[in-house]
Structures are given as C-alpha cells and as structure tokens.
Amino acid sequence: MMQSNQNGIFVKIGHDFKKDLRVNKLGTVKKLEVSNGELVIIQSQPNSPCIRMNVSQTTRDRPGELAVGLTSKDELERVHVSPCGRHAILSSREGDNFYINLRSNTVYPVRKIKGTITAVAWNPDIGNAETGHILLGTNKGIMIETSITSTGRENFVKEYQWSVIDREQSISDIYLFLTNDDDPKQSRWLLVACIPGRLFVIQATIDTSPRSNYVGSTSLQAGWVAMPEKELNIFGAFFKQRDPFSLKSQEGSLSCSRLRLHADGKTPDVYKFVWLGSAGFTVGTLHLQGENIRSIIKEERTVEHRRVEGSIEWPISLSLTEYHVLVLFPSRLTALSYYTGTVVYEDVWQRDFGEGIDLSFDATSQIHWLCTKNALLKYKPNDETRYVWKVYLERGDFARALAIARERKSMDADAFELVLRRQADKYISDKNYGAAAEILANSSESFETLVLRLIIDDDRKKTGLRTLLDKKLEQLRENDDRMKKDTLFMWLLEMQLSELGEARKEMNGVGGNSNEGIEKVERLTRQMHAFLMRKNVQETVQKLKGAIYRLMQNHADLDSQLFVANLLKDYETMLRIRTGKDQHREALGTLVSVGSAELFYQFSPLLLPFIPSPLIEALKKCASVRPQKMIPILCAVSDEKSADILLSYVEWSISFPSAPQSLHNIFISLLAKMHPTRLLGYLESQGKDVSGVRYSMDHAIRTAKHHDVKRCVVFLYCVAEMWSEATNIALNEMSDIKLGKRIAEWMDSCLNDDLGGLIQINSTVSIETRRAIWLSIARAMIESGEEVGKCLYVLTESKDAIKIQDLLPLLPEFTRMEELKDPLVACLKEHSTKISSLQQRMKDASETADEMRTMSEKMKKRVTMVRATDVCESCRCSLCTRTFYAFACKHLFHRDCLEREMKHFISEEESKRLEMLVEKERRLLAELEYEDRKGNKGYSNQEKEELAIELSSKISDIIGRECPLCSNMAIEQMDVPFFTDEQFKAECDSWSF
Template identity: 25%
Template sequence: MTSILDQYKQAAQASYRTKPPAEPMISSGYINMQLEDNVPMFTKQKMNLNPSDLITHAAVSSDNLVVAMANGKLFRMDIRNPDSEQEIHYSKYCQPTSKLSGLFLDPLGCHLLMSFSSKTKDGCPELAYIHQKSSKLKFVSKIPNYEITEVGWNFENTSNNMTGPILLGTSKGHLLETELEPNNDKMFIASEHYWRQIFDIGKGADTPITGIKFHRVAGTNKYCIFVTTPTRIYQFIGHAIFSENKPSLKSVFYPYLTIPETGFQEIPSTLKYSELQYYFDKNEMPKTFAWLTEQGIFYGQLDPTSQQNSNSVVTQGSLVTYPSGPDGKEIPPLSFVLTEFHTLLMYSDRVKVVSLLNQELVHEDIYSEAHGKLKTIIRDLKKRQIWVFTEKKIFRYKIVREERNLWQIYSDKEQFDLAREYCQNNPAFLDIVNMKQADLFFSKGEYERSAEIYAETQRSFETICLKFLEAEQFDALKKYLERRLESLTDDDKTLISMIVIWMTELYLSQLGTLRRTGRGDSSEYHQMQSDFEVFLLHPKVSKTMRHVKSVIYELMSSHGDKQNLLKLTMINEDFENVVSQYVYRKNYLEAINALQNLKRPDLFYQFAPVLMEAAPKHMVNALIAQGARLSPSKLLPAFLSCQNDEAHITEITRYLEFIVVHFNVKDKAIHNYLLTLYAEHDQQALMRYLSRQGQDIALVNYDVHYALRLCREKNASEACVKLSALLGLWEGAVELALRVRLALAKSVAALPDCPHVQRQLWLHIAEHVITKNQDIKEAMSFLEECPLIKIEDILPFFSDVVTIDHFREPICQSLQEYNNQIEETKAEMEEATKAAKYVRDEIHSFRGRSVRVSASSGCCACDLALLLRPFYLFPCGHHFHADCLTAEITPMLGAAKRSKLGDLQRQLSVLSNIELSTATSSGLPLREVLKNEIDDIVANECIYCGEHMISCIDKPFISDEDWDRVMKEWE
C-alpha cells in the first residue's frame, strides 16, 4: 500500500508534468469540455520489494527480475510469482580483486551473464554465467583476457537451455561470437568451437563497445547488426551462413574486413558511455532504434527492405536534443529507454519523458533522496514494461495512451493524414486538424483542395464562402458548396435549397461567360457542361429542383440557356411545359426533337394532332423511331383529324404499314383504318394487303364484313371476290369473279375443302362458259382441270345441234372408268366371300377340338397336382389352378379391372346360395353370371403365351426392392 508520504510526493510531481499547448477552438462547432485526458500518460508505481542492500546493477526480461546489490548478492524473482524470491551470494565465487561491471539478461529471462572487471591493473576480467534454474555461477574458462561490456542477444532463440549464437563486445572494441550450451556434466560453459573473434572495431585502441543489436530480415538469411561505441554507431549488413539451423554471423563481417570503415555514423562525445535501444513492433521485429550520445538521442526508423541504400537500413534518422536542466543547459542522461513515440531519459534524481516527434518535454518525475540515486532504467522487451531502479527502491511505469497527443504534433508538423489517424475519431480533434490543413492549402493557393477540406469542418458557412468570394475562386466555391451539400441531411431543406440555387447560378454564369467570349466549343466549356449535368442529376439536387423549379427556370431564362433548360425539365419531368413553348412559337421541328429526347409516350398522344397537321413527315419519322413504345390505337384520333390531302395520307399510311409489318400489330381498328386508306387511295396495295392476311378468317386482323361493304362502295370487284370467298360465299364469289375474269373464278373454285362444293362451283363456271360460246375444246379443258366433273355433267349445257361425235373420246373414257370400277367391286366381293368361308371352317373345327389332362399333370405355377383343385386349361397347353392363376394375373391387371375382380370375388363369398341361385335377366343364375365375368378377367388369355408376357419383356426379373434380399441369398 502506498504510504502517505509517497502519495504527497506523487501529487507534488504532477506540477512537473508538461501539458501540451491548448488549441483554440475557434473553428469547431463541437462542445468539448476538456481536450486533455485526465488520466496521466506516464505514472510510476513503487513495487513492494525491499532489497537487502543498495542496488548496483539490475536487469529485467520476460517478467524475470535480477538485481545485484552492494553486499555481493543477487536478488532474483519471477514477477508473476512473488513467492519465488531468491538471493545468491555471487561474490564468494569471484576473485577478491574483481568487481561487477555489467549484468546482462537474455530476452527469455533464462540466461544471465555477469561481467567482472579487475580492481587492479594486474587482475584479469571474468565472465560468469548463471541459468534461471541454477543458483551457482559458472565462469567461462575459454574466454581470453577481455572485459565484456555489452552482449548482443539472439532474439530468435526460443530455447531455455541454450542461448543460440550471440555477440559479445569488449572494452577494447572486439566483437566475439559464441554460444552457451550445456556439456556432458550438464554445466553451462562457453563451448570452444563456438568461440571466435569476428571483428575489431577498436583497431588496437581502447574503444569500448556500448551497444550490440542484431536481427534477421524476415524470410531471408540477411542480418542487420548495429554496434555502438561512445562516439560511433556501426551498421553491418550481410548474409549469414547456416550450419545445423544455426547462423554463423562471422560471414556478415567478411566484406568489412577489406574495405575502409564507411558504414558508421559519428557524433563527437566526451562521454565514456552510451546505449543502444530497439523498439519492436507487434510482430517482434525492430521498428525504430535510438542511440544515446552526448549531443542527443540519435533516433531513426528501421526498414530492412528499403532499396534506397543497400548499406543501410536506417530511414528518417534525426537527433533528439535533451531538455534543458535547471541551469538552462542540456545535460545528457545516464540511461534511457525507448517507447513507440517517446523516450524516457534517466538522470541521477529524475526521469524525463521527451516526445520523439517534436522533442518536447511531456512529463517529468523527480525522485526523493530517500530512495537514493537512480541507477538504471530498463524496458522489458517481451512484456513492454518499463522499470526504474534506484539505490533502494524499484519502480514500474504504466503508460496510458501515449499516442493521445500525436494528432496535435503531426498537425503542427503538417502531416495531416497521420494526425487524423491518431485523432481516434474524436470529432473535435478532427475538426482542428482539418481546419489547419484547409488554411494551409488556401494560403498556398490550392483553393479546390482547401474547399474539399473546409467542407468537413465546422467553421461558419458564411465565413468560408466569403473567403473564396474575396479571392474570386468560384470553382473552389462550387467545390465547397458541393461537399457541404453532400453532408447535409434532408432536414436542412432551407440550406439545401440555397446551395442548389447558388451553385446553379455559378454554373450558368460561368457557362454564359465562356459562350460570350467565343469559347463555347472549347474543352473547358464541355467539361463544365458535363459537371453541370452531373450536378443536376445529383439525388438531393433533383429532389430540391422540384420545389424551387420556378426560380431555376427564371435563372436559366435570364441566361438564355435553352439547352440546360430542356435538360432540367427532363430531370424534373416537366416535359409538357417545354413542348408547349415550342408549339406556341411554331418551332414544330424543335418540338418534335424535344419529344424524341424526352421519351414520354403520353406527350406524343397529346401533341400528335397539332404536329401531324403541321409537319407530317417529321412527325411520322419520330413516331417510327419510338417503335413499340407507342400505342398506335391512341394515335388514331390524331390521324383522323388531319386534312385528307395526299401528303398526310401518304405519311399516315407509311406509319401504319411500318407498325403492322415490323411489330405485328393485331389491333382491328388499326387494320380497318389501313384497309380504308387502301380502298380509297390504292386498290393495288389493298390486294397485296389482303393476300398477306391470308384466307383463314380466324387469322385475319380486319373486320371482313366491314371490308366487304367498303370494297363494294368503292367498286373494288377483285377485292370483293376475295372477301366473299373468305366469308364462305362461294357462289357469290364465283359469280362476281366471272364478271372480272375467268382465271379468278377458277382460282376461287379451287379454294373450298369440300369436293361437293368444288364440283358445284366448277359446274357453275362450266355452264357460264359453255352456254356463252358453246366451245367444245374449252369444255374438254374443264374436264382436264377438274377431275370432279364428268362428261355427262356438262352435256346438258350444250345445245341440241351439237352431235355426239364430238364427245366420242371422253364418253368412251368415262365408260372405261365405270367398267374398271365394276371389276374392282367384283374382286372385293369374291375376296370377302373367301374370308367368310375360312372363318366358318375355323369355327367348325374348334367344336371338335380337345386337350387331354393326365392324373399326374401339375399346375404350371405351383407344380402341384392339377386335379386337386379347380383349374383353367388353355388351348396352348398350359394349365393352372384357378387360385394360382388369379394370384398371378392380379398384379398384371389395371386398377379398374383389379377393383372389379375384387368386387366379383367378394360378391361370391358374401351372397347366400339362395341369392346366387336367383335367375338374372339373361336367364342364367347369378352365380354363373359372376363366374363368367371372373373367367373373362382371369382366364382371358394364357399368362405365358398372351399379351401379358409380351408386355413384361422389358421388365427386370428382380425388382429394386428385392435386389438386396436376392444378393444376400446368393452370398
């Protein structure tokens, strides 16, 4: 529990927190009581741990905490298990002249290296190893006389027993590669064949290595190694050689052994120490790095895939300066840690938090002298926790939303996309960022881009509009109005109407200016016209136009913009107004063009009478272009109201012919009107029309009786013949055809389907022709044309003076035909007589036919003795018991016969003997009648030789239901 003194100190430290500068809310329309989060970004918590002596060194990794104390003991604890506290007296394993100079814990928290330096010049430095599960120090015996100042751990290692290949840095600038692994006696030592010196940065000078970090580029064998000294940071990039899935980092340094040292950044410093820190992303890949120098924190982004420079993976490197101390000087910290957006700088009595983005001090914690001096600050890379160790106490920092002020920082740096990303959807912050970016674009002259962003802000509508009007940036003003229009809801009707009217005025004004200056055909004009059309089609605009269309019409009329007025009426569906204006001004062709563009059938019906009268050819062309979209019957009143001159009749006929031929119109009124025009003006076209309609009265589309009456009035005789024949008035049609021409009468006589009617018509034609000129040759030709007429049919039509000698040949031919018919009749009679005699003989032979059944004969169905039960015997020789045959035949019967058979059997079994003995109308007892009917059904034919067997030829022997059963029986 926190003591009262600590609570007082924490409250006092709040005064040291540097607050971000307040942003004046001059543009935001949002109500925001407090922009700054009340929860502190960085808060420290004192841990309930009391080391037995002053802390000299510390290390934390994966919730494993190790503290070295002045009394020569190690304090270890698993933070997740507070009961795991353990103290190890390490000093008893060391030489009296050795002192602890470094404590290095691997990322897994399992492997701890302790570096010892000599207190005297004659002493030798040492390196000790202790495992998490061990309480004894094991000194690495194979190590040369080097003092280890830094360890580069292998972040890919997942083994708790082996460290994997690691790098060691010495006080002389040597880089060593080794791996710690167990030997046969399970004691952890440095294996000799994994011990090698791979590079020398010092080149013989005392250049201590203060930082080593290395990592592999994902998916490759490429490694990036960072090494720092107090004044330099080195980059070594190369490919490692793998052996037994273990990399050899020595190969990375091969190219650097023969080339001058160029892959380093040097910052002069008088400090004897420095640090190198990584920040890892969520995928545990290094994202950024930071290097502590005297002049500041050298900070940069890491991008191993960058193609800009193959010798460096650092991008956007910069120097973060230190905050000024009480005396105004920038004092370098003793240690630091790196977070995603901040760095925590540790001094002897305080911790300062500096933003990496704007280098401002955002937080400061002053530690009481009661806790002792600060020794180190550590970030647990795995658990992402920050620990601060003083001489007496241990603290842990809690970070709450360290990105909360990034939106403001990025906004000040004019990185607005990043600023919006970190606004966390806070509308007040977003409004401030958008306002800054819009003002920036406006100041740079990028007015349209500024307009797009101004529309997303809450700044006064009038203020922004005045800014663009004063700058005479009408395109940007339109862009702003358009974006504001999209953001408005349907409830903002007044503002929507105002914007729509204003934007329409701007478009019309700009289009009019371009036309007046002779640029009406330029690409600029066409683009603006296209934008205006898109604007008119906007759903909100088109909806608003219906309410303010009178104002918009007046605007367009004042600008003389007829083209856009027409388009607007199309959008508002106010088509009648435009066409009426054209008709009123007698601009008939423009009215017709407008109708074609509008595609409103009801307007065609409304204006067709006037336009057909004024411009028949153009109107008919427009009607034909509409095709099936128009109903021809609704246009008939317009056609009937036209003058009956040749021009109008020709165009009306042309339209009716088009609609009948191409769209197969069957409306009787249309066909009757077309037939009337043909009968009055073009009888040849009338005959072609009647021929196309055919001779089936059920398929013609006109009124036949009306057509016949009309043709009689117009003296169209040939048409009357065709129509009379269509109505079945054959005699009248032939009579009328004989008045026209003989060939027409013959064609009519050949039409009836009834031979008797055809014969009567041909006789009528023959009588007319023979009576008229008594031409024997022509009479003979009738006999050839119509086989229904004989010589004896036409003889009465000749006069008495004509001798029979002229008809000798046809009469003889007719008599010969009669003789042939008599002979054919005789042959048929003789054949019928023979067939009847054969049938009588067959019947007589069946009377004496018999079949013998022996006592051993069996039923063909059940193989039992046939004579045991009533049986049926067929002429083919098959015999069945009556019940066996019934059982066999029943499934083969239809549903009706099966039902009747069951009913007959039921009557035989239910009725009494007296009822069965009752005589029926045929004189037979009821029993005999029932049995005869059953026999007719059951024994109608043999089931093996009759039609039942033939019908079963395509049926399988085994049904699907019985297949499984049969298969099991066969098995």
C-alpha cells in the same frame, strides 16, 4: 506496494525488495536489466551476486538467487539480457564473464572471453537455443563476435581491433539491425555503436548463409586433411571501414555516455534515439531504410545538463519512450519532452527508498524499471500524448497533431477541433481550398458555418466546397437523415453539371475543340460518372431519378442523362433519349438486348420510318413480341418507304398456323391498298371452303369493295355461296360471260358434293337459284349477240338446270328453226338416255329389296343345335349345367365364363357397368327365390321378374354382342401384346434363380 497518482503522464508502482519481492539476501544493488518480463539484478553479495525474477503480469515467480564463481576480491559489474528474455551475460570487474540460461536458471562460465563486457549487440534473429552471432563491446574498446549455446559453450570467438577508437576507450552501447535479407549471401546490416564523445553508424553487406567446419569422409580419403578451418564470424565487414560516419560531441567519462533507442509506433523501420554525453543529451531519429549513411541518422536537438548552484547535475541513467526522455537522478526521476526538452513530469521518491541506482526499459510491457537501494519502482506511460499534439501543432506538423488529437478525441474533443481549425486556416491562407475542405469535413462545427467559409464565387473555392460536400456525403450512413443525404447529393450533382457545362462552352467557343478543352471535358465527365456510380449513393440515385433527369434536362446534358438511365437500367428513358438524338440504330440495339415486348410496342413506331428493315428483322427474332399487337401499331405510322417492309412482316406473321384472324384481315387490307393484283392469289391460297378460311369474310368483302377489286369480290361471294350476287357482278358490272360460267360451274360442283347419287343430302343451292343463274348467263349471251347454237349449248353446260322451253322466250323473234334443230334433237336424246338409266336403276333397286326380304325370312327360321355333350369354350365343362350363350359361329360359353372373357374387350366404364348389373341381378334373383320358398306370389313378384328380365337383357347387350373368339372384336386384338412392359418384367423376375 505503493501506487502513485493515476492521472499523471506516468503511473508509478513501488515494490519493497524484502516485503513485496521476498528477496532475502539483499546486498548493495549495482545494476538492473529487464527484458520480456525477465528481471536480472546484480549486487555486491558474495553468495548470491545475481538475482533473477519473472515480473510479467501472467506469472510471478519467487526470485532466484544465482551463485557465480567469483574470487573473493572480484564482484559483478555489468548485466546484459537478450530482447527475448532467454539469455543473459554477466561480466565482473576483473574481466570474468558468465552466461545464464534464464529458462533453466543455470550459470555457465565463458572462459574464452576476457575483459569487462560493457555493451552487447544482440542478433535480431536470436533464438531460444543459442544467441546466434552477437557483438560484445569491452571497457578496453575491443569488439568481440561470438555465438553462445544454451549450455554456455562458445561456438567461436573473434576479436576485432577497431582502429577508429583508442585502445582504452570503453564501448558504451551497441545495436545491430538487419535492414534487408532478400539474399542471405548479401544481407544488409546496420551497426550503431556509442563510445564517449562519438556515435558511429556503419552499413555493411554480410553473408549470413550457414557455415560449418565439417570435413566429409570423401575429402579425408582424397588427402584433404590439411585444409584450413572456415571462419564462422560474419561481422568483420563493419570494422574494415577506416573512416565510418559518426556524430561527435564533447568527450566525457563512461558514466556520461549512453545510447537508448525506441521504435517509432507510427512509422516502421524508424527508431527514436537519445544519446547522453558530457554536455547533455541529444535526441533524433534513426531511419533504417535510408538511401545513404547520412540520411539514416538525424539529430533533432541537444538539451544541456541542468546546473544546480553552478554545478552540473550528472544523470545516473536514462530511458526513452515515444514522446519523452526519462532521466534518472539520485533522488528523482525526470521526464523531458522529446520535442521541446522541457520537463513535463518529475517524481521525487521518499528518503527511505534510498538513492537511485539504475533504470531499464522493457519493450514488451512498455514499463520502465527503476532500482533504488531498497525499492524497485516501475513507471508506465499514461496518456503521455496529452500535450504532444500542441507541440506538433506549434511546429506545423498538422498530420501528427491530428493523429494524436484523433486518438484522444474521447478525452479532449476540443483539442481535435482546434487542430482541425488551425490546419484548415493554414490551407485556406495558402489557397489550398480542397485540402481545407477535407479537414473541415471532419469537424463537428455546424454545416452552415463550414459552407459559408467556402461558398465564395471562386473556382478554387468551388473546388473546396465540392470537396466538403463530398466528404460530408461520404460520412453519412444508411440510417442517417435521408433528406440531408438527398440534399447533399443533388447539390454536388448540380455543381458538377454546371462545371461540365462551362467546360463544354469553353471548348466550343473561340479556339474550341483544343486538346486541353477536350481533355478537361472528358476528365469532368469521368469524375461525375464515378460520383454517380458510388456505392453509397446508388439508393439515392434510384430514389431521385426523376429529379436527376429534370436537373440534367435543365442543363441540356442528354449524355449524362443517358448515362444515368443506363446505370439504373431505365431502358425507357434510354430509348427516349436515343430516339430524340436520332440514334436509331443504337436504340434498336438496346431494344434487342433488353427483349422487352412492351418497349418494342412503345418505340417501334418511332424507329419504323428511319430503319424499317433492321426493325422488322429484330421483330421477327424477338419471341416475346406478339404480331397481332405490334402490327396495328406499325400500320398507323407506316409510309410509302416502309409499307412494303411492313407487308413482308405481316406476311411472315400469317405464315404460322397459330396466326389469329385479325392478322389475316390486316394482310388483306394492306394487299388491297398496295398490291391489289396479289389479293386474289392470297384468297385462292386460303381455299374455297368458307369454314376453312382464316380471314373474316365480311372484312374481306368490304375491303375488296372499298378498293374496287371486282374479281376478289366475285371470288369472296362464291366462297360465301352468294352465287346470285357473284353472277350479277360478273355479268352486269364486268360483262365477263366466261367468269359467269365459271361461277355457275363452281356452284354446280358444290351441288354435286352435296348429292349422293340421286339422293340430295344437304344442298345449299336451290333448283330455282341454279335455274335463275343459268338463265341469266343465257340471257347475257343472247344479248351480247352470240350465235344461237352457242347459246343453246348452255343447256348442256347447265346440266338440266334449264330447259329448251326456258330459252325459247329469250331467243330473237326471227330465229330460224334450222338453228334449233340440232340442239332440240340432242336434248331429246339426252332426256331419253337419262330416263332409260333411271328405269334401270329402279329395277335394280327392286331386285335388291326382294333378295334382302328373302334372306330375312330364312334368318328367322334358322336354329342352333346344342347337344348334351357340348362343353363351354372357356372352362371346358358341360354346357348344360348352367346358363349359357350360343353364337351363330357355333362357339358356346357359360354366361359367367362369357362375362370373364368379355372383360378383355370392353372398356373400363362398361366393365364397371357390367359388374353393377350382374350384382343387381343376383340380389333380385335371390329375393325371388326367397319369395318362392315362402309361397308368396303377387303383383310385386311380377314386377321383380320383369326387372330381372330387363337386367338380363342389358347384360346380354354387353356380353353377347360378338363372339370373343372369332368376331371382328377378337381379330382387332391380334396386335395387342400378351403382357405390358411391367408385367413382362415381373414375369421374367419370377423365373430368375
């Protein structure tokens, strides 16, 4: 095996037939065909005219030498292998044809088809079991449609007489393409056929739905026996066209007529072709999805045959790659550029290989196989695009040049940069700065150099500069230089803000507010918003939000600043902007949606003067806002317009029992300032008990005094039990004797609440205070000129707080006695009645004390009789066998039984204490018994006996307090269940089977 230079456009590997491929019976090789790793060679060897081998990289089988039933004068002329590498058709010089199943290496004669098959159009939907519908072209210009099974049987054979070619013209090559199979009954197909001098391209609509000649039993029984057979051929539509589209060239022999196709690796449904003719070869493209027949095929150029010493050097065969045409000559292989026709590669093999015979291309492995007399050579493309980018660049096809240069960037970085610069220069010369910037952004040239090319003060160049910066920003990743990323972002934002500001200025200028100006502003705004919302700048926007805000403030662009704040959920900035733009309701909507108490505290004072009612309603609905913190803030900015609404919010806040004292104090302040007439009603609603009011008494008094609400001051003094001060204001400052009397009556009612019968429990009002207050009331009445009789009635109203003798010095000097008679008599009678009542009460108390003393003496002498036959109420054993307890109700218990019974009535803590006392007593009695047995009696034993008595007394206090059967303690247990829920469930479960 021989291998060529690895750096060439094609790498060659040579195999000797006998040494490397182990072909034993080798005659004169005539044709070679390779497809999907299956290689078939035909030779002039009667016993084994066909050699088949698998040359794929995964498997390498020993060559199979296939015998074909030929006459002695006949030999194989042509071989055709399907693209899938499963089927092959052999054709002889005399017109006999054979089918090879390459899976089983079995040869089958095709008896229904006669004539040398020079071309086969394989079906794109070919399967492994059979060939499907295929077209065969013969050396007589006949087209044959057939389908061959894997056993070599022809399903049908249909010959087409094609009127557009002469009878004796041979079919060089044919290809079939299925271009549209959406509807099987109307599939679009394309046929490309090559004959010497002409290249046909034919479109047809073909019904490819399944067909069969089967006749059912029902039809047979009905008499439909003579129905004609249904034709199975489908490609007849191709040959009904009288004048199909074709390309023409100078006619020549069959050996100078070839057509080779190669799929375009970049564009689907596009094939490159090379068409060999007598004048040279033509290259072009085949667009399967062309709109019309003339747009399907396109000729690029024709390269004439090379002349050597005046004579044409005729090629033997040719092949095609994506970028080159490979031409086989007797002693060499030449590769010409598909685009320029110049020779870029030439391989002249050594003489002992023999002359070149045939050239075949395997599309699966992208290897070109060349057969000589004694060797088999294969050529594989190796970086064949190394010069193609230059061709595209010179032709101005920058897209393809750039695509190829990008693929080879690791091998030739300068080529990539050159293409970028040339393309950018072209765009700049065309003043397409945006496109130039997109190209330059991919260049490795220094950033400063690129910017200087686009930084000229021109609107179109500004667009190019912005595009360049944008592309550079997109190329940066998270781990790249943060400062560079921040700088690019701020630069881009500055440019967009400037452009947006200029557009707004133009819109507001002469002829402003035009549709065109408005649309431009809206478009620029959308562009900037999309820029700020990009995923790759989100972190930068968050990090530089302060700088972004300042930049937008410099451009006086509050709308953009508001958008950024909304994007970052920066609600504080949003609210500040909205309140600054007098968008108070929108600001309130933001506050409500966010629900942040801190934002409410911060911005509610700014909203209260403008939208007081909606703000207060929002505050009531926001559970996180604390009224005790919010109300003082609002009070500082309230005015006459919002005061009443603020007052309603405070009133709503204090309606909750948990409202703190500070809110009540604020409510008092607001009421005293705005609605002093409502203050007394609120104070009365809080009650008259100073310990029960929810406001600060000192604050309330100071506020009422400050706003000169005297009735409220009097009420507060009374609640605070400052009777003298309250009476002084009522009589001296308000001259309201009735109010003074009500104060005195309130004071007396408090005194009665503190008196139980005749015994004073906790009086906060001294007798001297009552006497002084009632005297001041009487003095005020006398000084006001009231009648003496009404003045003396105060004696009754005061409930003996003052006496007639207290009033006499206050009466005028010339008061007549007749006016004093009735009051004096009534006063004496009342005193007499009270003295009698007091005497009766003292007598009743003395009798009650005597009865209690008698009952006590009887109780001391009462005894309980215990008989020897009495038993314990708990264990029903004899009572006298051990220590027992006898209750006055006649129930008797042993002490230990009583301890057990009383555990149901005492608390857990007392139960533990009882157990501890019983244990101590037990140990102590055991020690005493031990001492008695030893005969030791002394002072220590006496102490232990006293301690035992004390323990027994404590135990009795716990268990002997009440009878466990009939006392109040036992009666209270009537409604207690016998079992808890858990005990009852457990008891029920214990009875289940």
